[in-house]
Amino acid sequence: MYPVLTPAGTERPGPPRPPLRPRHSVTAGAAGLLLAAPAVVTACRLLGTDGVTPVPQLLALLPWLTLPAGLALLLAAAARRRALALTAAVVLLATGWSSLPYTPSAVTSYGPPQARVRVLAANVEFGQGTGALVRLALRERPRFLFVSECDRACGTALTTALAAVLPHHTAVVAPGAAGSVLLSADPLHERGAVPATLGMPGATTTVAGRTVRLQLAHPMPPLPGASGPWQRELARLRDAVAARVSGPALVAGDFNASQDHAAFRAVLDAGRLRDAAREAGRSRVPTWPVEGHLPPFTQIDHVLHSEDFTVADVRFPEVEGSDHRAVLADLDLRGPR
Structure with a gap:
C-alpha cells in the first residue's frame, strides 16, 4: 500500500502497486543474455583487441551479431525496461556500424x-x-x-x-x-x-x-x-x-x-x-x-x-x-x- 493525500491534507491508504509480472522478468533476463555476446565482441572490435576465447571466434561472426542484439532490443521493449532497451539500442547501433562493408582506401594519384x-x-x-x-x-x-x-x-x-x-x-x-x-x-x-x-x-x-x-x-x-x-x-x-x-x-x-x-x-x-x-x-x-x-x-x-x-x-x-x-x-x- 502507498499513501494518498486527500484534499484536506490527510492521508489514506491507496491502491496497491501492481506487482512486477514474472513474465516481464523472464523476458528482460533473456534480453540481457542475448545482449552479452554482441556487447562484448563489439566493444573489443571498437577497442582494437581480439581478446580471448570466445571473442576471436565470434569476431568472425560480427555482422551476424546484429540479430541477437536486435532481438534483445525487442524483448527489452516488451518487458518495459527502459534502461535495458536503451542499452540494447546502443549495442545494436554499434554492432551494425562496425559491420558495415569496409570502404576503399582514400588514394588520390597513381603512376602509369x-x-x-x-x-x-x-x-x-x-x-x-x-x-x-x-x-x-x-x-x-x-x-x-x-x-x-x-x-x-x-x-x-x-x-x-x-x-x-x-x-x-x-x-x-x-x-x-x-x-x-x-x-x-x-x-x-x-x-x-x-x-x-x-x-x-x-x-x-x-x-x-x-x-x-x-x-x-x-x-x-x-x-x-x-x-x-x-x-x-x-x-x-x-x-x-x-x-x-x-x-x-x-x-x-x-x-x-x-x-x-x-x-x-x-x-x-x-x-x-x-x-x-x-x-x-x-x-x-x-x-x-x-x-x-x-x-x-x-x-x-x-x-x-x-x-x-x-x-x-x-x-x-x-x-x-x-x-x-x-x-x-x-x-x-x-x-x-
Missing part, C-alpha cells in the same frame, strides 16, 4: 600502369580441391598462384599439370594441412618461409623490371581456448611484411582472420598493405565455410597488395572439394607517381 597481374589464392582442404584448382588455373591463367593445405601429392599434381603456364614454384612440403605451394609464371628468387605450424613460403620475382615480394599466408586458426598460436603466427607474418623496406609486395592466402580481427589489421598496417577485396568494394563477401549445413559467413581468404598496385577486379570462385572459396584478383602494377 606497367603490367596487369592476376593473382589466385586458394585453400584446397587437405588437397581435396586439387583437381578443381587445376581446372580453374588453366581457365583463368593467373600469374601467381598461392595454395594452402596442399600436401606432397597435391604439390606434385599442381606443378605437373600447370608446368606450361606456371613453371616456377616454391613450397613447404608437409603432410595434410601443413603443406603449401606458391607457383609463378616468372622465375622466383630469395626463397624462404615464415616459421609457422602450417606452411607459409615466400620468394621474390621480377615484374616489368621491378622486384616484387611474394608471401603466402596460412597461420593457425584461432581454436577455442588455444588462440595463442594464431596470434603468434599472424605476428610473425606481420614482422615479415614489415621487414620489407619498400617496393611492390603481394601477400595472399588463408589468413584464418577477417578484417574485424585486430591481428589481421596489424599485418595490413605493418606492411602498408591493402586488401584487394576492400579496394574492389567486396570486403564482406564470405569465403568460408562453403561445405556443410551453414552458409559461408566470413571472409578469411585475402589477397593483399602494396600501394604499388591498384585493383581492377576481384572474384571469389568456388573450388569443388574445398571448404573455401578462392580469391581471384586482377591488379595493375603502377609506375612511380
Whole structure:
C-alpha cells in the first residue's frame, strides 16, 4: 500500500502497486543474455583487441551479431525496461556500424600502369580441391598462384599439370594441412618461409623490371581456448611484411582472420598493405565455410597488395572439394607517381 493525500491534507491508504509480472522478468533476463555476446565482441572490435576465447571466434561472426542484439532490443521493449532497451539500442547501433562493408582506401594519384597481374589464392582442404584448382588455373591463367593445405601429392599434381603456364614454384612440403605451394609464371628468387605450424613460403620475382615480394599466408586458426598460436603466427607474418623496406609486395592466402580481427589489421598496417577485396568494394563477401549445413559467413581468404598496385577486379570462385572459396584478383602494377 502507498499513501494518498486527500484534499484536506490527510492521508489514506491507496491502491496497491501492481506487482512486477514474472513474465516481464523472464523476458528482460533473456534480453540481457542475448545482449552479452554482441556487447562484448563489439566493444573489443571498437577497442582494437581480439581478446580471448570466445571473442576471436565470434569476431568472425560480427555482422551476424546484429540479430541477437536486435532481438534483445525487442524483448527489452516488451518487458518495459527502459534502461535495458536503451542499452540494447546502443549495442545494436554499434554492432551494425562496425559491420558495415569496409570502404576503399582514400588514394588520390597513381603512376602509369606497367603490367596487369592476376593473382589466385586458394585453400584446397587437405588437397581435396586439387583437381578443381587445376581446372580453374588453366581457365583463368593467373600469374601467381598461392595454395594452402596442399600436401606432397597435391604439390606434385599442381606443378605437373600447370608446368606450361606456371613453371616456377616454391613450397613447404608437409603432410595434410601443413603443406603449401606458391607457383609463378616468372622465375622466383630469395626463397624462404615464415616459421609457422602450417606452411607459409615466400620468394621474390621480377615484374616489368621491378622486384616484387611474394608471401603466402596460412597461420593457425584461432581454436577455442588455444588462440595463442594464431596470434603468434599472424605476428610473425606481420614482422615479415614489415621487414620489407619498400617496393611492390603481394601477400595472399588463408589468413584464418577477417578484417574485424585486430591481428589481421596489424599485418595490413605493418606492411602498408591493402586488401584487394576492400579496394574492389567486396570486403564482406564470405569465403568460408562453403561445405556443410551453414552458409559461408566470413571472409578469411585475402589477397593483399602494396600501394604499388591498384585493383581492377576481384572474384571469389568456388573450388569443388574445398571448404573455401578462392580469391581471384586482377591488379595493375603502377609506375612511380
